[in-house]
């Protein structure tokens with residue numbers, strides 16, 4: 001039954017065992033809460049099968065490694081934990097959230113190598129991330145913050161610290177009636193949205209920012225491969241914001257977002273066009289196959 005996320009019925013997997021949903025708590029002196037030593041995954045289970053679940057488990061371990069945390073679990077053990085949670089809650093279609101963080105322990109300063117690395121998996125039923133915007137074409141604000149340089153933070157990790165400016169930018173976007181915000185990177189090139197990658201279409205060809213400086217989404221990689229397999233030319237390259245003038249269609253990709261058409265970014269408008277609809281339909285078919 002839905003409600004506040006800390007007050008629901010069900011089971012959560014925590015440090016190797018299932019606990020009651022309301023008992024899945026951490027101490028206030030948890031290192032991850034103070035210093036963002038936390039990484040996570042967002043996954044979707046379709047008709048009883050997590051789409052690319054094993055790849056998500058591997059990415060979780062890699063994100064942890066990039067933050068100097070050794071995962072206490074193998075990818076296979078993480079896969080099993082996710083299955084256990086879905087089964088315990090009776091879900092076949094759900095969003096799955098795995099999170100790994102540095103807990104409380106001997107250390108409560110920046111350095112915390114002696115503190116244990118902990119992990120939890122929760123799942124819940126979750127519909128379309130952008131609600132109605134999904135089919136009308138989402139309206140995006142332009143974030144005032146920039147995606148940071150890989151020299152300043154491990155940008156390949158799906159790490160909590162990278163989401164601070166995402167939350168702030170999404171709040172600002174929603175206050176203006178937008179569903180999300182598009183980030184430029186620190187050099188001024190188009191990067192990604194707050195929780196999804198971005199694609200553009202022009203004259204039957206697809207353009208997407210080169211993902212060497214922000215999260216190279218598992219959905220993004222899936223879509224690029226799907227398009228290439230269909231013989232569509234995909235340009236992964238640096239994209240300047242002024243180029244948005246010339247693109248006809250635009251869409252976002254992500255586990256939560258799936259394939260979401262974009263109708264507007266700032267003052268730029270896009271049609272919810274046939275190629276985007278085709279790609280969204282193909283993706284929908286693939287995740288349920």
Ligand SMILES: Cc1ncc(COP(=O)(O)O)c(C=O)c1O
Pocket residue numbers: 042192193194195196197215216217218219220253254255256
């Ligand atoms: C910042 C950001 N970029 C991109 C993505 C897309 O990643 P994926 O397709 O692996 O879900 C996400 C979603 O997790 C995200 O949070």
